[in-house]
Amino acid sequence: MIRTLKLKLMLTDEQKASLLRTMEAYTRAFEIAARWGYQNRCANKFEVHRGVYCTIRQEVPGLPAALVLTAKDQACEALKVVKFKNDPLVAHICGRATSVGGGQSVIPITMFE
Secondary structure, X not given: OOOXXXXXXXXXXXXXXXXXXXXXXXXXXHHHHHHHHHHOOOOOHHHHHHHHHHHHHHHOOOOOHHHHHHHHHHHHHHHHHHOOOOOHHHHHHHOOOOOHHHHOOOOOOOOOO
8 A cells, every 4th residue: 555645845934035046046047058058059968068057157156066067957958859949948938848858857956045
């Protein structure tokens, strides 16, 4: 017999604000990588990394490196999905690029202050 355990996660107002800042920083990192890849017609993770990593670290200084890399990789996947026919930011917002990888990816989020 399989039991389903439901947990209700209660966050303080401070934790909610921190999580929101982290999500906004992640989104900004995604936008930078997607824009660079789209403008350079490149979805190769290594090339995009070379093109944007330092820029993202400068523009979003508090975002942990693991989230910078994840945002960059997700931007590359979004570029592959739209095949440069559409702007990846529009596709991502509309949900077309969010199920890349079968929707099974888990992103550990480290909140920053």
